Amino acid sequence: MIIGKGLIANLFTENDSDEIVFFASGVSNSSETRWEEFIREEDLVEKTLAQFPEKLFIYFSTCSIYDSSKYNSQYVLHKLHIEELIKRQATHFLILRVSNAVGRGGNPNLLMNYLSHQITTDQQLTIHQHATRNLIDVEDVKNITLQYIQSKNWNKIVNVAYLENFLIPEIIEAFEKKLKIQAQKRIEQKGEHYSIDIDELDYHFNITNKMDYLDNLIKKYYE
Template identity: 45%
Template sequence: MIIGNGLIASSLKNIDSDDMLFFASGVSNSLETRRSEFEREFNLLKNALENAKEKKIVYFSTLSIHDQSKQDSHYVLHKKDIENYIKNNSENYLILRIGNIVGNGGNPNTLFNFLKTQISNNHQFVLHLNAKRLLVDIDDISKFLELNCSKMKNRTLNFAYPYYYNLKEIIAVIEKSLAKKAYFEEVQQGDFYQVEFNENINTFFAETSAERYLEILADKYI
């Protein structure tokens, strides 16, 4: 059973199961401040858990929970509240805290989509030299779950390719794929946050180097 209709929900269709509750509906804008949007997701989750007590729930949270600069944001506080609610009200759950998703479509403001659009349209943008990001191919979410979900109970995992890409690395592969030059102003700003990855995550991505993983993302989605 899949709840949601966005990028993550669509990617799970090939592993949908009567024994699972994939909760992939949520507030997509991390800058959202309207209480009604967060309440809508929370109420949907509560009803889903109440009506599917026998199912294992898989919830998709965010790695931003580890970002100290966002601890007071409505989005992160909301995600923490939902995680805690699931832990206290489900007997069998798996929470995946997802990094920066790369896929076809989805939120145009995600890092990869934003950079692709700016470079494609010859727009100048500001590059934060100190920023680093954790990326993940949308297809790897369902692949990982197909291999590991049934073996995990009551776990919370950080999920992304376990390498911190600086923005120049990402821009370089997009430039190559588009055969276009990026125009940007460099500023000494930006940051990143360290997260720990479970051995299952490291094993899942072990056969692909960081450089090759980024090339694969560019080949698939540009």
């Protein structure tokens, strides 16, 4: 069973199963502040858990909880609340905290979609020189999820992220190079870095050089 219609949900159409709930519906915009959106996701999680108590419940959460600039945001507090709710009520669960997923389509507010749109429409970008983000290909998200399902290493929280973070200027420069476009940008000498612990992530990335990985993402989904 797949709950959701977005970027993550669409990954698992070929892996749909009566034994598993892929819950990928709910608040996806980290800037969200509307209380009714948070309540809607909570109600749907509770309803689904009550209806299918014996299924493996896979919930796609966020690595934004490690970002100090967002730690006390309504979005992060909500995601942490949902995680606790699932841990209390689900018999079998996997909570996958995903970093910035990159794929074809999806929410225009997703980082790479936003940057691509701003650059290709010649709109100005305000860049924080020292800010970093962790990008991960949705195909890696899918492979990691299926690997954990098959291992039956469940009832845990797993950080799903790439090996290294990327500076925002690095991402912009990679777009410029691949798309052969000069971005309109204003650079500010600020920005924060936050790390994501992936020591527990038992997964081998096919591309381990970070700049090659970034170039491949842009070529694959935006070029």
